[in-house]
Amino acid sequence: MLNESVKVACSNCHLRELCMPVGLNEAEARRIDELVAHRRSIKRGSTLFRNGEAFTSLFAVRTGFFKTSLTTEDGRDQVTGFQMAGEIIGLDGIVNEQHTCDATALEDAEVCVMPFHRIEDLSREVGALQKHVHRMMSREIVSQHSVMLLLGGMRAQERLAAFLLNLVQRLQARGFSSQELILRMTREEIGSYLGMKLETVSRTFSRFADEGLIEVKQRNIHILDDQALKRLVNPQVCH
Amino acid sequence: MLNESVKVACSNCHLRELCMPVGLNEAEARRIDELVAHRRSIKRGSTLFRNGEAFTSLFAVRTGFFKTSLTTEDGRDQVTGFQMAGEIIGLDGIVNEQHTCDATALEDAEVCVMPFHRIEDLSREVGALQKHVHRMMSREIVSQHSVMLLLGGMRAQERLAAFLLNLVQRLQARGFSSQELILRMTREEIGSYLGMKLETVSRTFSRFADEGLIEVKQRNIHILDDQALKRLVNPQVCH
DNA sequence: CGCGGTGTTGAAAATTGTCAATAATTGTGG
DNA sequence: CCACAATTATTGACAATTTTCAACACCGCG
Numbered sequence: 001m002l003n004e005s006v007k008v009a010c011s012n013c014h015l016r017e018l019c020m021p022v023g024l025n026e027a028e029a030r031r032i033d034e035l036v037a038h039r040r041s042i043k044r045g046s047t048l049f050r051n052g053e054a055f056t057s058l059f060a061v062r063t064g065f066f067k068t069s070l071t072t073e074d075g076r077d078q079v080t081g082f083q084m085a086g087e088i089i090g091l092d093g094i095v096n097e098q099h100t101c102d103a104t105a106l107e108d109a110e111v112c113v114m115p116f117h118r119i120e121d122l123s124r125e126v127g128a129l130q131k132h133v134h135r136m137m138s139r140e141i142v143s144q145h146s147v148m149l150l151l152g153g154m155r156a157q158e159r160l161a162a163f164l165l166n167l168v169q170r171l172q173a174r175g176f177s178s179q180e181l182i183l184r185m186t187r188e189e190i191g192s193y194l195g196m197k198l199e200t201v202s203r204t205f206s207r208f209a210d211e212g213l214i215e216v217k218q219r220n221i222h223i224l225d226d227q228a229l230k231r232l233v234n235p236q237v238c239h
Numbered sequence: 240m241l242n243e244s245v246k247v248a249c250s251n252c253h254l255r256e257l258c259m260p261v262g263l264n265e266a267e268a269r270r271i272d273e274l275v276a277h278r279r280s281i282k283r284g285s286t287l288f289r290n291g292e293a294f295t296s297l298f299a300v301r302t303g304f305f306k307t308s309l310t311t312e313d314g315r316d317q318v319t320g321f322q323m324a325g326e327i328i329g330l331d332g333i334v335n336e337q338h339t340c341d342a343t344a345l346e347d348a349e350v351c352v353m354p355f356h357r358i359e360d361l362s363r364e365v366g367a368l369q370k371h372v373h374r375m376m377s378r379e380i381v382s383q384h385s386v387m388l389l390l391g392g393m394r395a396q397e398r399l400a401a402f403l404l405n406l407v408q409r410l411q412a413r414g415f416s417s418q419e420l421i422l423r424m425t426r427e428e429i430g431s432y433l434g435m436k437l438e439t440v441s442r443t444f445s446r447f448a449d450e451g452l453i454e455v456k457q458r459n460i461h462i463l464d465d466q467a468l469k470r471l472v473n474p475q476v477c478h
Numbered sequence: 479c480g481c482g483g484t485g486t487t488g489a490a491a492a493t494t495g496t497c498a499a500t501a502a503t504t505g506t507g508g
Numbered sequence: 509c510c511a512c513a514a515t516t517a518t519t520g521a522c523a524a525t526t527t528t529c530a531a532c533a534c535c536g537c538g
Contacts, residue, residue: 123369124364145309152432196494200493218503234313425483435526441485444486
């Protein structure tokens with residue numbers, strides 16, 4: 001018979017390698033379980049938080065798929081990331097104790113709610129957690145550097161190829177196929193993230209399909225030639 | 240009579256509001272002083288660290304001006320940021336204990352070297368430091384979101400306007416003029432950061448000058464109409 | 479004074495965006 | 509369950525923006 005506290009325990013969670021530190025002893029693992037206050041369900045299309053809301057917690061995605069996005073005063077919006085199971089949302093809110101973007105569920109989702117004061121308290125005592133928090137934030141910074149590389153220096157084809165490869169790589173780390181993927185976002189959202197218009201995204205998909213690199217059936221993508229995609233991203237290194 | 244330990248004390252540093260937590264009591268302030276192992280001078284054009292080097296320390300810029308940049312296998316490079324006095328360099332290295340970019344001095348510079356293990360040890364004891372580290376990293380993440388907005392959705396004019404406004408705003412926070420600035424970087428480096436070619440940067444400067452928004456004399460920029468620049472970045476909000 | 483790095487400018491080419499029409503798909507309410 | 513509306517996706521033609529290539533000017537420094 002399971003009670004609630006067992007149900008939300010990180011120590012039993014199949015995602016723990018993704019969102020929690022590794023190599024904890026049993027006592028530490030038990031304390032880590034206290035981090036998650038509760039779970040929260042978010043329906044597709046609704047938001048986990050919005051720009052301007054008070055920041056209190058980080059969120060670990062348990063199931064589902066999110067986007068984070070900014071909306072400027074003049075109505076443009078920019079998708080800043082897509083998050084899948086095991087990834088952490090909300091780091092932007094720490095600096096001013098206020099969220100600076102919207103986090104929207106692209107399919108029905110569930111997150112673990114981790115009050116940040118608990119994370120801070122506990123990471124003062126559990127060195128592995130402290131290290132983990134630092135690494136999480138640093139990883140975010142590094143991965144945004146890659147996005148800058150993508151947005152700053154690449155053409156539409158290269159961007160989309162890099163995007164697809166990044167998605168399958170993350171899906172593969174979660175036990176999914178490295179050839180098949182279902183896009184949870186629209187062409188417009190992909191375009192926003194990649195700095196191109198939805199029509200260009202669509203055309204580039206079609207072009208990849210024409211060239212036999214992928215098969216596209218709406219949001220289902222079948223990767224036929226991942227080597228060719230990799231060569232697109234990194235033209236020089238063509239074996 | 241000053242000894243070395245006084246000389247490198249953060250508590251006496253005029254930049255401490257920029258790079259250190261505020262509201263410390265005296266005992267805490269004394270401990271913070273231990274963070275800085277020493278100072279290091281970097282000549283213009285040489286690097287503070289390079290991609291692949293072991294990460295051991297964060298660096299606070301004391302004087303001078305840096306860029307951070309990535310170089311891809313196929314030789315493209317992307318400037319990921321410019322750092323001035325009081326700003327922190329090296330957060331990218333935390334995740335894999337290895338730097339993932341190059342940090343190059345654009346003018347003769349001096350940095351405070353803060354071994355990261357000391358930061359971690361001390362932030363376990365001094366809550367204000369822990370908070371400060373978290374806020375620094377979160378701030379970096381948020382400001383990169385703005386860069387994504389810039390690279391993803393803006394045209395050349397808007398990008399350059401936003402870039403200039405960001406620079407003067409940071410300079411102003413350091414007590415410099417909000418109309419005059421000297422660019423420490425080449426047009427090519429600006430272009431890399433903003434995702435455009437150096438020729439486009441040059442043309443856009445000339446266009447701003449033609450329209451009376453700025454005066455350009457090589458790397459000296461005089462901002463004549465900051466309101467117009469702001470309107471360029473945020474077209475809708477035109478008062 | 480000349481040299482190398484840096485910056486400017488022009489003209490043509492390439493890429494991407496815009497606008498518009500149409501198709502496919504999904505969700506909703508009868 | 510079907511039909512309709514709304515959303516999402518594809519494609520074409522044309523326009524706008526940016527890049528590329530090239531020539532030349534400028535500056536600082538030995």
